[in-house]
Amino acid sequence: MNLNKSNHWLFALKMLLLVAIGIGIGVSVGSSGLESLQNAWHDDVAWKIIWEIRLPRTLGAFAVGALLGLAGALAQGLFRNPLADPYLLGSASGATLGVALALAFYGGNQFAPDAYIRVGLTGAAFAGALLAVVLTLLLARGVQHTMRLLLAGVIVGVVMGAMASLIALMRPDVLQNMQGFLLGSTAFIGWSACLVMVYVLLPCLCLAWFFGFAMDALSLGESTALSLGVPLRAMRIVIVLLVALATGAAVAQTGLIAFVGLAAPHLVRSIVLVKNGNLALLSALMGGLLLLLADILARSLIAPQELPVGVLTAVLGGGYLLWLMYRNQDQGGLR
Amino acid sequence: MHKTLKTYAFQLGGVLCLSFAFCFLSTSYAVEITKPAQRIVSLLPSLTETVCALGACNRLVGVDRYSNWPESIAQVPRLGGGIDPNIESIVALKPDLVLMAGSARGVERLKSLGLAVITMEPKNYADVQIALGVVAKALGVPAKDSDRVWRDINAQVEEVSKSVPQYAKAQRVYFEVSPVPFGAGESSFIGETLQRLGAKNILTTSMGIFPQVSPEFVVRAQPDIIMVGDSNVSDMQARPGWTNLRAMRTGRVCTFTPKESDVLVRPGPRMVEAARLMSQCLVEKSVAQAKQNP
Numbered sequence: 001m002n003l004n005k006s007n008h009w010l011f012a013l014k015m016l017l018l019v020a021i022g023i024g025i026g027v028s029v030g031s032s033g034l035e036s037l038q039n040a041w042h043d044d045v046a047w048k049i050i051w052e053i054r055l056p057r058t059l060g061a062f063a064v065g066a067l068l069g070l071a072g073a074l075a076q077g078l079f080r081n082p083l084a085d086p087y088l089l090g091s092a093s094g095a096t097l098g099v100a101l102a103l104a105f106y107g108g109n110q111f112a113p114d115a116y117i118r119v120g121l122t123g124a125a126f127a128g129a130l131l132a133v134v135l136t137l138l139l140a141r142g143v144q145h146t147m148r149l150l151l152a153g154v155i156v157g158v159v160m161g162a163m164a165s166l167i168a169l170m171r172p173d174v175l176q177n178m179q180g181f182l183l184g185s186t187a188f189i190g191w192s193a194c195l196v197m198v199y200v201l202l203p204c205l206c207l208a209w210f211f212g213f214a215m216d217a218l219s220l221g222e223s224t225a226l227s228l229g230v231p232l233r234a235m236r237i238v239i240v241l242l243v244a245l246a247t248g249a250a251v252a253q254t255g256l257i258a259f260v261g262l263a264a265p266h267l268v269r270s271i272v273l274v275k276n277g278n279l280a281l282l283s284a285l286m287g288g289l290l291l292l293l294a295d296i297l298a299r300s301l302i303a304p305q306e307l308p309v310g311v312l313t314a315v316l317g318g319g320y321l322l323w324l325m326y327r328n329q330d331q332g333g334l335r
Numbered sequence: 336m337h338k339t340l341k342t343y344a345f346q347l348g349g350v351l352c353l354s355f356a357f358c359f360l361s362t363s364y365a366v367e368i369t370k371p372a373q374r375i376v377s378l379l380p381s382l383t384e385t386v387c388a389l390g391a392c393n394r395l396v397g398v399d400r401y402s403n404w405p406e407s408i409a410q411v412p413r414l415g416g417g418i419d420p421n422i423e424s425i426v427a428l429k430p431d432l433v434l435m436a437g438s439a440r441g442v443e444r445l446k447s448l449g450l451a452v453i454t455m456e457p458k459n460y461a462d463v464q465i466a467l468g469v470v471a472k473a474l475g476v477p478a479k480d481s482d483r484v485w486r487d488i489n490a491q492v493e494e495v496s497k498s499v500p501q502y503a504k505a506q507r508v509y510f511e512v513s514p515v516p517f518g519a520g521e522s523s524f525i526g527e528t529l530q531r532l533g534a535k536n537i538l539t540t541s542m543g544i545f546p547q548v549s550p551e552f553v554v555r556a557q558p559d560i561i562m563v564g565d566s567n568v569s570d571m572q573a574r575p576g577w578t579n580l581r582a583m584r585t586g587r588v589c590t591f592t593p594k595e596s597d598v599l600v601r602p603g604p605r606m607v608e609a610a611r612l613m614s615q616c617l618v619e620k621s622v623a624q625a626k627q628n629p
Contacts, residue, residue, distance in 0.1 A: 031424045045429050052448055053423050103438070169515075169547055180418040180440045187422055188444045299423075305400075305413070306421055 008272045008282065015285045019062065022292040026058030029300055052190070060189030060253065061295035061309070062288040063197035065260050067204070067250040069287015071243045072261030073268075073280040074208055077215040078239045079146050086247040086261035089149075089240065090132035090156035093164065095251040098128020099181045100164040103174040125181075129248030132156050137240065144233065149240075184255035184310030186295045193253045200249040204242050205284060211235055212277015219276070257310045259317025260287050260294075266324060290317075371475025372432035372451075376414065376425055377402065381457060381603040382434040385466055388484055388604035391474045396428045403597065404605070426450070432473055457602040458544050459524045463488075466603075484604065491607040496531045499614050503621035504533030509558035509582075512600060514567045518548050524602040528610050534560075534617060550574045557581055560620045561588045562613065564596040589616035 027050060028037050039046035071086030079088070087093075102124035139152035168178045214235040217225040225232055250257070264287035268279060291309065294316065298309040376397040377383040383402040386395060392407055399420070400413045412428065415421040417439040425433065426448055433445055437454035446452050453473060457463045464485050471481030508529055510519040519525035520538040523545055529536055537556040538546055554576045561582045563571065568590050571577055582588055591599060591612065599609045 031421055031427070045427060048448065049423055049426055053426060174438070176417055177438045177440070183418065185419065185440075187419070188441050190444055190447055192447070305415060306419060308419060 008274050008278060011272045012282060012285060015282070015289055019285070019289050019292060022289060022296065023058050023062070026061070026292060026296055027054045029296060030054055031299065031306070056191045056194045057186055057189050058292065058295065060194045060197065061186040062292045063194060063201055064186065064189075064250045064254050064257065064288075065264070065291025065294075066284040066288035067197060067201055067246040068257065068261035069264030069290070070201070070204055070208055070280055070284040071246040071250075072263075072287065073265040073276075073283035074215075074239050074243050074246075075261070076265050077218070077276050077279070078236065078243070079150060080219060081150075082266065083262070084150075086243055087157070087256075089136045089153040089244060089247075090160060091129035091244055091247040092251060092256055093157040093160035094128040094130070094132025094135075095125040095248060096128070096178070096181060096256070097160045097164040097167075098124040098126070098131070100167040100174060100178055101128075103177050104167050104171045123252070125252035126248045128160075129251055130244055132160055133240065133244035133248075142233075144236070181255040182310075183308035184251075184257035184313075185306075185308040186254055186291070186298075187306060187308075189253055197249055197253060200245055201284070204246050205281060207238065207242055208280035208284075209277045211238060212275055212280060215239075215276035255308075255310060257291065258314040259321070260290050260313055263317045263320055264290060266321070270324070372430075372473050374428065374430045374432070375474075376428060376430040376433045378414065378417065378420055378433070378435035378439060379456070380404070380597070381463075381601040382455060382466065382470065383408065384601060384603040384605060385463075385470050386434070386474070389467070389471055389474055389476050389481060391476070394474070396430055397425060420445075422448070434470065457524070459522060459602070460489075460527050460606075463524065463602050463606065488604060488607055492528065492531060492610045495607065495610040495614050496533065499532050499617060500621075503614075503617045506534050506559045506617055506621060507537055507556070508534045508617075509537050509553055509556070509561050511561065511563040511567060511571075512545055514570045516548055516550070516553075516567075517545050518553075520544050520546050524606060525599065525609070528606060528613060532610065532614050532617060534613075550577060553577070554580060559587060560617065562599075562616055563588065563590055565590040565592060587620040589620065 030049065030053070037046075037050060040050045041047075068086055072084075075084040075086050075088055076082055078084070136149065136152045136156045139156065140148040164178070168175050214225070214230045214232070217228045217230045218232070218235075220228075222232065247261075265279060265283040267290075268274070268282045268286050272282070274282060291313065294313050295309050298307045298312045301307055301312075373394055374396045375386060375391070375394050377386055377395060378399040380399065380402045383395065383398050384404055386392065387405050387408070392405065395408055395411050397412045397414045398408055399416050401416060402408060402411075412424070414424050414428075417436055420435070420439065420441045422441055422444055425445065431451060433450050433452045435442060435445075435452065435454055436456040438456060439454075442452060442454055453469060455462075455466045455469065457466045467481045467485050468478065470476075471478065510525055510529065511517070512519050512525070518538045519529075519536070520542050521527075521530065521536045521540045522543075526536050526538070537553070537558050538548065542548075557580065559582060561571075561580075568588070571588075572583070577583055595612055598605050599612060601609075
């Protein structure tokens with residue numbers, strides 16, 4: 001591979017610039033318009049809107065996108081499959097089930113204990129996602145066999161999704177809330193949610209970058225990687241956990257957001273040629289940028305009302321992937 | 336080079352974490368309601384109607400997109416629905432009270448932004464009475480006034496039920512709330528009204544408040560009368576075996592316009608009107624039955 005170093009540094013810089021501009025726009029626009037920005041210095045409520053609603057929401061959208069982009073790049077590197085998705089290990093369905101269970105036990109109960117409100121659906125979604133991944137790993141008897149892992153992930157996903165649907169059917173009062181979760185939205189991210197995601201994102205990024213070399217070796221085939229002395233087993237476990245952690249943290253705060261994790265690595269690869277470690281970092285940046293822009297679109301397209309950003313990413317991301325597949329058809333499909 | 340990059344990453348991370356921790360700590364939590372609310376946001380139609388029944392319609396500064404009664408709120412800003420309340424718009428209106436369903440999204444978020452939030456989701460008559468009391472207290476409306484509103488609702492429903500003639504009683508009714516299908520059980524406010532009108536609900540208390548029913552269950556139960564919103568009717572005819580339902584065959588299906596359906600499915604001050612609609616249906620369809628089987 002001919003890697004042009006300055007190329008991807010320049011690319012990263014450009015994206016950072018775009019992210020900065022995106023954050024600026026994200027803070028300025030919203031359903032109450034630019035006037036909040038103008039009045040922020042002498043109006044308490046306008047200040048609150050900027051500082052406690054728009055800023056955490058904008059940064060949160062970036063963090064969620066970055067987590068999903070990172071998880072997508074890791075999943076694609078691990079499974080050596082360009083269609084791999086961060087939700088592949090069943091984490092999305094697991095999170096949905098966690099939310100359904102939490103809602104069925106307490107949902108609609110106006111006297112729900114305070115602790116529940118604090119821990120809330122976030123914790124339930126996170127626990128569900130982790131449980132699903134652990135179950136997938138148990139079913140696949142470890143991480144050695146990529147195909148087994150993939151199949152187990154699909155099966156766990158289907159079964160847990162069905163269980164969540166069952167709960168929603170038996171408790172109709174939960175249905176509306178479940179629907180809300182399936183329509184991922186960045187509208188409810190506060191500083192505390194932001195904090196949780198940054199705590200997860202930073203170590204994940206460091207580890208992903210560190211393990212990049214192993215994925216480079218893996219891309220040459222398992223036997224080659226082993227002959228190069230790569231500790232495949234340890235590496236697989238770490239990467240699977242990273243994918244679960246990143247996806248769980250993102251899904252828990254916002255609900256399901258489609259396609260960012262799938263599209264971000266493809267976008268990066270279609271623009272620059274990089275090794276896996278840098279791909280993970282750049283994908284995180286790209287995912288964050290994508291969701292940041294989608295979030296701005298979601299709140300301005302039909303202002304003063306909002307679109308759930310998950311719906312928007314599904315439409316835009318899906319459209320983009322179709323176009324990519326169509327364009328690359330004569331070159332042998334997706335890169 | 337690796338080392339320097341990593342050090343930078345950790346330093347940056349540290350600064351970020353500290354700044355976020357600061358913001359996290361400075362966030363305020365739930366607020367007590369100390370004086371009568373003057374700027375109210377209601378995100379549930381039945382609570383909007385409850386506020387208006389207590390004579391505080393003019394204090395509503397924002398409602399959800401489904402609130403459509405009374406007409407005087409037509410110009411009040413819409414702030415999304417239960418799944419997608421617009422947090423920013425709500426805060427921008429500077430409400431001193433937000434009323435919403437406990438199952439709605441964003442309850443915690445609004446509380447953490449320092450707004451006074453009351454969550455309620457009435458499901459039966461007792462809940463409606465409690466909701467009236469709670470809202471009245473938050474509005475600074477004297478308890479005797481909210482009690483009077485409640486007594487009026489009760490007395491008028493009673494009056495309607497007395498007006499139902501004997502031949503229209505003891506009809507076995509299936510009330511469909513939404514086309515999954517979910518029906519109204521005996522313990523729901525709709526079921527309670529039906530019971531007071533002398534009708535028999537085919538969905539018993541043990542099945543739940545708004546149980547999901549299998550189409551087969553309804554076919555076996557053979558209700559005398561079916562009540563349903565007119566958007567669901569075509570769907571009903573397509574269900575297997577339903578064309579043979581006695582009520583469907585003999586036209587003993589009451590269909591309600593969207594406006595009437597709104598009245599029927601909202602647990603609030605318009606339960607009286609709902610009772611009238613249901614009693615009309617019972618009488619009309621019972622007369623038809625009497626004509627067919629003299």
